[in-house]
Amino acid sequence: xxxxxxxxxxxxxxxxxIIVTLTFFMLxxxxxxxxxxxxxxxxxxxxxxxxxYGLDQPVWKQYLTYLGHLARGDLGPSYKYTNRTIxxxxxxxxxxxxxxxxxxxGIALLVGLPLGVLAAVKRNTxxxxxxxxxxxxxxxxxxxxxxxxxxLVFGIYLHWFDVSGWEYAGDRVLPSVTLGFAYAAYLMRLxxxxxxxxxxxxxxxxxxxxxxxxxxxxxxxxxRGGLLPVVSYLGPAIxxxxxxxxxxxxxxxxxxxxxxxxTSASNRDYTLVLGLVVLYTVFIVVMNLVVDVVQVWxxxxxxxx
Amino acid sequence: MSPRLRLPPLALAFLLLAACGRHDRPGDEEQVLHQGVGAxxxxxxxxxxxxxxxxxxxxxxxxxxxxxxxxxxxxxPGVAESWDVSADxxxxxxxxxxxxxxxxxxxxxxxxxxxxxxxxxxxxFAGEFAYMMFPIRGAEDFATGRTRxxxxxxxxxxxxxTLRYELHRPAPYFLTLTAHWCWYPVPAATLLRxxxxxxxxxxWTRPENFVGNGAFALKSWRQGEGVVVAPNPWYWDAPRxxxxxxxxxxxxxxxTEERAFRNGQLQITSSMPPGRLGAxxxxxxxxxxATPAFETDVLYLNLGRRPLDDVRVRRxxxxxxxxDALTSAVLxxxxxxxxxxxxxxxxxxxxxxxxxxxxxxxxxxxxxxAAGFPAGRGFPPLELSFPNGGLAGPLCEALQQMWRRxxxxxxxxxxxxxxxxxxxxxxxxxxxxxxxxIGDYLDPMSFLDVYLSASGHNDPGYRNPEFDxxxxxxxxxxxRELRYERFQQAEAMLLRDLPSLxxxxxxxxxxxxPSVHGYADNLMDMHPYPAIWLESx
Numbered sequence: 001x002x003x004x005x006x007x008x009x010x011x012x013x014x015x016x017x018i019i020v021t022l023t024f025f026m027l028x029x030x031x032x033x034x035x036x037x038x039x040x041x042x043x044x045x046x047x048x049x050x051x052x053y054g055l056d057q058p059v060w061k062q063y064l065t066y067l068g069h070l071a072r073g074d075l076g077p078s079y080k081y082t083n084r085t086i087x088x089x090x091x092x093x094x095x096x097x098x099x100x101x102x103x104x105x106g107i108a109l110l111v112g113l114p115l116g117v118l119a120a121v122k123r124n125t126x127x128x129x130x131x132x133x134x135x136x137x138x139x140x141x142x143x144x145x146x147x148x149x150x151x152l153v154f155g156i157y158l159h160w161f162d163v164s165g166w167e168y169a170g171d172r173v174l175p176s177v178t179l180g181f182a183y184a185a186y187l188m189r190l191x192x193x194x195x196x197x198x199x200x201x202x203x204x205x206x207x208x209x210x211x212x213x214x215x216x217x218x219x220x221x222x223x224r225g226g227l228l229p230v231v232s233y234l235g236p237a238i239x240x241x242x243x244x245x246x247x248x249x250x251x252x253x254x255x256x257x258x259x260x261x262x263t264s265a266s267n268r269d270y271t272l273v274l275g276l277v278v279l280y281t282v283f284i285v286v287m288n289l290v291v292d293v294v295q296v297w298x299x300x301x302x303x304x305x
Numbered sequence: 306m307s308p309r310l311r312l313p314p315l316a317l318a319f320l321l322l323a324a325c326g327r328h329d330r331p332g333d334e335e336q337v338l339h340q341g342v343g344a345x346x347x348x349x350x351x352x353x354x355x356x357x358x359x360x361x362x363x364x365x366x367x368x369x370x371x372x373x374x375x376x377x378x379x380x381x382p383g384v385a386e387s388w389d390v391s392a393d394x395x396x397x398x399x400x401x402x403x404x405x406x407x408x409x410x411x412x413x414x415x416x417x418x419x420x421x422x423x424x425x426x427x428x429x430f431a432g433e434f435a436y437m438m439f440p441i442r443g444a445e446d447f448a449t450g451r452t453r454x455x456x457x458x459x460x461x462x463x464x465x466x467t468l469r470y471e472l473h474r475p476a477p478y479f480l481t482l483t484a485h486w487c488w489y490p491v492p493a494a495t496l497l498r499x500x501x502x503x504x505x506x507x508x509w510t511r512p513e514n515f516v517g518n519g520a521f522a523l524k525s526w527r528q529g530e531g532v533v534v535a536p537n538p539w540y541w542d543a544p545r546x547x548x549x550x551x552x553x554x555x556x557x558x559x560x561t562e563e564r565a566f567r568n569g570q571l572q573i574t575s576s577m578p579p580g581r582l583g584a585x586x587x588x589x590x591x592x593x594x595a596t597p598a599f600e601t602d603v604l605y606l607n608l609g610r611r612p613l614d615d616v617r618v619r620r621x622x623x624x625x626x627x628x629d630a631l632t633s634a635v636l637x638x639x640x641x642x643x644x645x646x647x648x649x650x651x652x653x654x655x656x657x658x659x660x661x662x663x664x665x666x667x668x669x670x671x672x673x674x675a676a677g678f679p680a681g682r683g684f685p686p687l688e689l690s691f692p693n694g695g696l697a698g699p700l701c702e703a704l705q706q707m708w709r710r711x712x713x714x715x716x717x718x719x720x721x722x723x724x725x726x727x728x729x730x731x732x733x734x735x736x737x738x739x740x741x742x743i744g745d746y747l748d749p750m751s752f753l754d755v756y757l758s759a760s761g762h763n764d765p766g767y768r769n770p771e772f773d774x775x776x777x778x779x780x781x782x783x784x785r786e787l788r789y790e791r792f793q794q795a796e797a798m799l800l801r802d803l804p805s806l807x808x809x810x811x812x813x814x815x816x817x818x819p820s821v822h823g824y825a826d827n828l829m830d831m832h833p834y835p836a837i838w839l840e841s842x
Contacts, residue, residue, distance in 0.1 A: 032724030037355070038740070040731050041433055042761050044449045048431035052505065082506030084528070085543045092528050148564065156568050163564040164556060166530065253565070255529020263344075268724055281472040 001293070004304040008289045016281050023277045024066065027270050028059055030124035034079035034268045053079060066274070075278070076271035086275040089255065093244075094279075096166060097256035100179065100248070101241035103172055107180025108187050113230070115184075116191025120199060120226070121218055131188060138185025147178040147251040175252045179245055183237065190233055195226035224298045232296065235291030239283040243276075261279075332572070333820045336549040338834075340573040341565070344557035345528060349510045351489040352425050352432055357743070357830065360486050362553050365534050365834050366517035367489040368537045369481050370399050370418070370468070375825040376406075377652040378747055380480035384413055384490070384518065384541075385468070390407045394475030399468040399483075406539040407492055408515075408522040415462035417490040420502070422460045425487060427503035434487035437745065439701055442473040445667045451737045474781045477788060478748035492516040499560060520546045520835050531555050547838035559691050563816065572818040572839070579638035579696065585816070588753045594815045595639040596826040599648050599744040601752070602640070604689075604704075604806040608766045610736050612685065617676040619803040623662060624669035625711040626704060632809050635703045636696055639812035646796055647744075647752045650828055652751045660800050662807060666711035673712055681713025690719040691739035692726040701739060740764070741811070747829055749792045750780055756799060767804035 017241035035041060037051050050056045054065065069076055075086035151174060155163035165171050198204065199222050207221055244258025257276065264272040296302045308483070329503035331337040344358030351367050354360055370388075371380040383398035405413040422441070425432045426448045439445045446452045457570035459471030472479065482488060492509075493502075495516045500507035508514055513568035515523040520542065532553040536546055554571060556562040559578040565571045577593070585593040612618045644663075645656035670680070678684040689704065691697040701718050708714045716737065721729065730738050744751035753776055754760055758768045770796060779791030799805075813830045823836040 030725075032722075032728040036724045036727050036731075037433075038727055039433075040761055041431075042436065042449075044428060045431045045433065045435065048428050052431060080347050081345065081528070082350070082353055083508060083510055089528065096529075148560065151564055156564065162570055163568045164561050164570065165554075165565075251561055253554070253556045253558070253561050255527065255555075259529075266723060268497070283602070 001296075001304055005289065005293065008285075008292075011238075011287050012282065015285055019277060019281050020067070020070065020274060021063070023274055024063055024134070025059075026269075027268070027273060030268070032268055034270065036268065053077070053277060055287065066271075070278070075275035078269055078272050080267045080269040080272070086271050089106075089260070089272065090275055090279060093255055093257045093260065096127060096254060097244035097258060098242055099172070100175060100256055101238070103176035104179035104183060105238060105241055107176055108183035111131045111180065112184035112187030113191050113227075116188040116230075117195055117218065117223070117226070118194045118196030119188065121214070123196065128192075135185045135188045135192075138181050141182075143178050143182055143245065144247045144251060146181060147175070147248060150174050150178055151252070166252075166254045171252075175248050175254060178251075179241070179248050182243070186233065186237075187230055190229045191227065194229040195222060198225040203224075228295060228298055231291055231294050235287040236284060239287040242283060243280050247303070315760050317624075319830060330408045330552075330570070331550070332569075333839045335545060336839050336841075338548050338551045338573065338821070338826070338837065338839060339571045340551060340553055341556045341562045341571050341575045342531075342553045343555070343575045345363070347508065347557045349515065349523070349526065349532070350491070350505075352421070352430075352491060353505060354486065357431055361575075361832070362532055362534075363486040363489065365519055365521040365551055365597070366523055367486065367519040367552075368516070368540075369485065369488045369490075370401075370483040372833055373481070373484050373827070373831045374827065375823075375827060375831065375833055378481070378827050378829055378831065379652070380484060383484065385483075385686070388480070394477065395472050397472070397479055399470075400540050401466045401468060404541045405518065406541070407518050408537045409493070409538055410539050411490075411492075413490060413518050414465040415468035416465065417493060418468050419460050419462045419783075420493045421490045423455050423486070424496075424502050425493060426455075426458065429503040430505055431506075431665050432487070434485075434745075436586070437482060437485060437487055438491055440472050440474070440476040440479060440482070442471045443813065456751060470581060475783045476780070477783060477785065478746055478750065481747050487678060490518060492518075521551060524550075529555060542835055546835045551561045551834065566816045566818070567600070572821050573817075573824065574816040577814040577816055579636070579814075580638065582639060582814075586655045586812065592816055592819065593825075594817050594826055595812045597641065597648060598811055598813045598830060599650075599747065599751075599828045600741060600811050601646060601648060602741040604813060605730065605738045605740050606737070606804060606805055606806065607733060607736050607738075609733065610675065612678070615676050616802060617672045618678075619806070621669040621673040621712060622708065622714075623675065623806045624665045624672070624804055625707055626806065626808070627664045627707060628662065630707075631700065631703055635699055636809065638696065639814060640809040641812070643807035646799055646805075646807045647749045647792075648828070650747060653728040653747065654792060656793060656796050658797045662800065669711060672719075673714070678714075681715075684712075684714045687714070687716045687736050688719055689716050689737040689739065690721055690729065690735050692723040693720045693766060694723065697739055728745070733764070733766060738764070740805075744829075747794070749789075750776075753792065753795055753799070754780075756804060765804035767802070769798070769802065772798050772802075 035046055078084050078086055078089060114290060119128045122128050129131045151163040154160045154174060161170050161174050204217060204222060207217055244256040246258040246262045249256045249258045260272060261276055264276060296304055334767055340479055342361050343358035346354055346356060346362060348354055349362060351363040354363050368383045370383055370385040372383040374381045384401055384405045386402045387400045389398045401415060403713040407413060422438060424430055425435050426438055426444055428450045435448045443457040447455060447458050461469045463469060495514060496509050512523050512526050518535055520540045522537040524533045524535050526532045534551050536549060556565060559576050559695040562574045563578055566574050573840060606613045606619055608614055632640045632642050644661045647656060649655035689701050691701045698720060705716050705718055708716050710785060730740065742752060742755060755762045756767045756772060757776060758773050774796045779795055780787055817824055820840045822838050822840060824832050
């Protein structure tokens with residue numbers, strides 16, 4: 001297994017390289033630049049700004065310079081936020097995104113998994129139908145509807161929470177519930193269908209015939225296989241959760257990375273876009289690796305290649 | 306534990322967290338102001354900050370030679386306690402206060418202002434607002450690199466408390482220029498510890514290093530969250546400052562900001578979602594502030610594209626626009642229809658001449674026929690481009706409808722991402738474009754000089770030597786009445802030639818809590834903090 005993990009981690013290098021190259025040149029190809037503003041700056045000012053940031057060099061030279069810095073872990077200066085580096089911006093905002101994503105994930109797992117298992121076990125009863133309806137609602141109601149709704153009810157009307165900010169402990173509640181609810185719905189449906197598939201297999205029938213109780217059947221025998229679809233989904237989902245949610249951060253004014261993903265592109269803040277892309281790539285590759293390892297652990301029919 | 310038993314503990318956890326949910330943050334009782342200022346500022350350096358909203362922070366942390374009077378925006382003493390203007394209007398001598406100090410206790414001297422001018426004008430600094438200092442003799446030459454000798458630039462400090470500017474032509478609005486934040490002094494000693502004079506974006510603006518000469522001093526700056534400032538005990542007018550602190554919150558979504566205001570988390574917002582205007586109009590208490598802004602939305606016409614080079618076509622297009630319907634039915638964001646280009650200043654210049662923009666479809670049809678396109682026949686299809694987002698789309702659809710209905714003319718709509726749009730307009734890759742202009746300083750020049758032949762902002766490509774001459778003459782006129790009279794003539798010329806079609810003037814929209822006092826509405830949306838205080842119950 002160790003060889004497998006090391007090999008996959010080494011694959012990270014060419015993957016990041018390809019993605020950085022594609023992103024770098026796509027950004028340069030997009031019309032407009034970091035200094036495009038409604039009141040056009042004079043040509044002299046533009047020339048000096050570009051010289052300051054090295055944007056007056058030929059593009060291939062800028063690319064190589066960037067790669068050199070990237071290899072040393074230096075993601076460069078921000079073009080928009082003049083006195084901060086990309087490393088600082090990411091270091092400042094990543095913990096917030098991790099916290100929000102972690103809390104939402106916790107809620108999603110604590111709510112979605114048990115309900116999914118329950119719905120599968122109590123199939124075609126009112127419990128199952130209720131869970132399915134909740135699941136559908138959770139998938140269909142987008143966070144930008146649920147978020148303001150919760151803010152209105154629990155913040156403005158009931159005065160239980162603040163409706164924006166990330167200063168106090170209570171500020172975590174509404175955003176993580178909003179985000180967690182959406183993911184809980186997906187997890188519930190995946191867990192339910194995964195469990196249903198496993199519960200109808202022969203070995204479950206055999207175990208039941210041998211006298212195993214329902215609880216033992218579900219938790220000891222079926223759960224490992226039933227959660228396989230959940231695990232596959234969770235890999236990229238966690239990567240997405242941890243790097244922040246643009247909509248949620250806009251609705252609740254959370255200083256995370258999610259908003260930066262979108263605003264950096266519209267600001268043409270080349271270095272920030274690249275830095276975030278590198279970060280997200282690393283997360284995705286690592287999470288996919290984790291998912292693969294967990295799947296082998298859960299499913300005895302799989303082996304590490 | 307069965308799944309069913311896990312739910313009540315979750316609900317319990319929710320309620321427990323709810324108990325520590327709301328926090329009584331310092332507010333009215335403690336004279337602490339919470340204000341929304343839009344998106345994260347790109348910097349707190351007053352010579353770099355580029356958004357008007359973020360400039361509110363700069364105005365708390367710094368001060369210029371003059372300030373704006375909040376009621377009618379006339380210049381009042383700031384760092385300068387008095388000034389003399391030479392008879393020919395070319396020399397301004399400022400006498401600085403003896404007790405003007407930086408937030409570290411050091412005195413503010415005339416040399417600080419010379420240093421700051423040099424910094425803003427240095428080519429390597431690449432200051433976006435360097436052009437605001439161009440009325441100074443030699444400033445433009447130094448900024449464009451034509452001369453390397455700063456001694457040629459007309460700014461002198463004969464002694465520590467005397468500052469002298471020499472202009473290359475009279476600029477009666479000079480005292481409003483000196484109130485703009487890009488003219489604020491920057492602390493030379495602090496700055497030079499963190500970089501060269503002309504090096505932008507150094508660490509001097511970090512909270513642990515920042516030094517300013519304003520009513521407040523920087524306490525913290527958390528990206529994505531906000532800036533906290535506390536009263537500066539060294540400020541010369543500190544006794545008048547009643548606020549004990551200001552929290553600036555970076556909330557860039559207007560709906561989120563409005564919710565925060567309703568929840569009592571903010572006392573002043575930076576804007577308002579237009580859709581909620583109706584709801585706030587009904588409520589008494591003066592919470593909604595919708596006042597005219599020094600801004601005009603215009604349609605730029607690319608004068609190099611046929612048939613827009615024919616002035617009859619341009620007039621026809623303008624006369625076919627029902628601006629009242631646009632503002633009352635389509636925009637509904639408090640905008641007022643534009644009758645001219647420069648917004649009215651109730652205490653200064655207001656266009657009173659002819660022609661004025663009006664809605665006259667019959668006259669429009671007559672003009673279009675005279676230009677060779679009766680009932681729109683034979684009129685080539687045109688393209689109207691606009692930046693995606695907000696009400697730009699519906700506005701352009703309304704214009705498209707008006708032109709089709711009243712003129713029989715087909716105009717296609719092209720929505721573009723904001724920077725792509727700006728890039729295209731600056732490169733003259735457009736036919737009609739939906740743009741706007743905000744005046745940087747309170748003088749008609751700030752709107753009219755866009756249309757000078759040599760202006761870098763002249764997107765329509767308007768080249769009229771007669772207009773250039775008229776505007777230069779007006780700009781150089783010292784007496785106010787004659788100056789405004791000449792501006793009227795220049796503006797009349799633009800309204801006859803119509804290189805751009807003014808549409809509407811947007812408002813300054815804010816929500817201001819009833820406990821806030823001293824927040825006066827004005828055209829430039831400037832609200833000096835020494836005047837503001839909070840009423841506690």
